[in-house]
Amino acid sequence: MPSTGQTIADAAATLGLTADTLRYYEKDGLLLRAVPRDPSGHRRYETADLRWIELVTRLRSTGMPIRDVRRYAELVRAGEGNEHERLALLQAHREEVLRQLAEVTAHLGAIEYKIGSYEDRLLQLERSA
Amino acid sequence: MPSTGQTIADAAATLGLTADTLRYYEKDGLLLRAVPRDPSGHRRYETADLRWIELVTRLRSTGMPIRDVRRYAELVRAGEGNEHERLALLQAHREEVLRQLAEVTAHLGAIEYKIGSYEDRLLQLERSA
DNA sequence: GAAGACCCTGGAGTGCGCTCCAGGTCAAGC
DNA sequence: GCTTGACCTGGAGCGCACTCCAGGGTCTTC
Numbered sequence: 001m002p003s004t005g006q007t008i009a010d011a012a013a014t015l016g017l018t019a020d021t022l023r024y025y026e027k028d029g030l031l032l033r034a035v036p037r038d039p040s041g042h043r044r045y046e047t048a049d050l051r052w053i054e055l056v057t058r059l060r061s062t063g064m065p066i067r068d069v070r071r072y073a074e075l076v077r078a079g080e081g082n083e084h085e086r087l088a089l090l091q092a093h094r095e096e097v098l099r100q101l102a103e104v105t106a107h108l109g110a111i112e113y114k115i116g117s118y119e120d121r122l123l124q125l126e127r128s129a
Numbered sequence: 130m131p132s133t134g135q136t137i138a139d140a141a142a143t144l145g146l147t148a149d150t151l152r153y154y155e156k157d158g159l160l161l162r163a164v165p166r167d168p169s170g171h172r173r174y175e176t177a178d179l180r181w182i183e184l185v186t187r188l189r190s191t192g193m194p195i196r197d198v199r200r201y202a203e204l205v206r207a208g209e210g211n212e213h214e215r216l217a218l219l220q221a222h223r224e225e226v227l228r229q230l231a232e233v234t235a236h237l238g239a240i241e242y243k244i245g246s247y248e249d250r251l252l253q254l255e256r257s258a
Numbered sequence: 259g260a261a262g263a264c265c266c267t268g269g270a271g272t273g274c275g276c277t278c279c280a281g282g283t284c285a286a287g288c
Numbered sequence: 289g290c291t292t293g294a295c296c297t298g299g300a301g302c303g304c305a306c307t308c309c310a311g312g313g314t315c316t317t318c
Binding site: 259260261262263264265266267268269270271272273274275276277278279280281282283284285286287288 | 289290291292293294295296297298299300301302303304305306307308309310311312313314315316317318
């Protein structure tokens with residue numbers, strides 16, 4: 001009978017992370033549970049683990065700090081009854097992401113203007129050459 | 130005759146940075162020139178300095194690493210003749226920013242979906258209460 | 259039963275981008 | 289002439305998020 005679930009190497013490849021990062025997330029309390037082990041003590045990631053970590057990577061890559069992800073994980077681990085707090089945490093993050101998107105977009109506009117002016121200048125030079 | 134230009138405190142306030150950060154940028158080669166000093170050795174930021182630093186903050190807050198900003202500053206300091214390289218640097222940054230915006234936007238979509246499901250769940254609870 | 263591949267733990271190390279001193283100079287106000 | 293406050297320099301320190309060992313176990317393959 002083959003062990004169920006993915007090895008840490010497979011999970012890392014699936015999720016686009018490294019094995020070190022997966023161990024670090026677990027040690028740091030970002031996961032919902034200790035990842036189950038096979039008889040020799042190696043981690044076997046199950047679908048539920050992978051799905052949760054996928055959410056973690058989404059929160060992380062939208063800029064949520066580790067400590068907030070941990071807080072959210074704590075709330076989920078605590079079980080039903082704190083849905084308002086979870087929602088508030090996600091909504092606050094959403095607002096922050098929207099703020100950042102707006103800021104980056106605005107700055108990008110100014111940078112693209114500068115790119116345009118370089119392109120124009122180089123075009124002029126070519127034409128006059 | 131009053132000294133011309135802004136003090137470091139004023140410049141920091143104008144730009145939304147700290148005095149420490151301004152000194153750090155200068156020491157690290159992100160500026161186009163050593164900021165001019167008043168007779169007692171204090172920095173006086175002139176309009177040209179402030180405008181350049183404003184560009185630096187735009188590059189920084191769209192995620193360009195310090196070392197790339199420094200590289201761009203070096204090109205501009207080197208004077209005319211490297212416009213292609215400057216343009217390439219900015220274009221590469223633009224592509225990276227667009228990639229990130231797309232990624233964040235996609236992840237945000239998934240997070241908003243989750244927010245929606247919490248809102249629905251809480252609404253159900255209220256209704257049944 | 260030796261070699262190689264994979265995994266384990268605890269803990270140290272790294273890169274980035276600031277941020278914060280300590281100790282000192284200088285100009286203005288009382 | 290003394291305090292106060294803003295600024296100076298060089299350099300140490302910090303928070304974050306990993307990343308990288310050293311030393312050791314286990315499983316498979318030959």
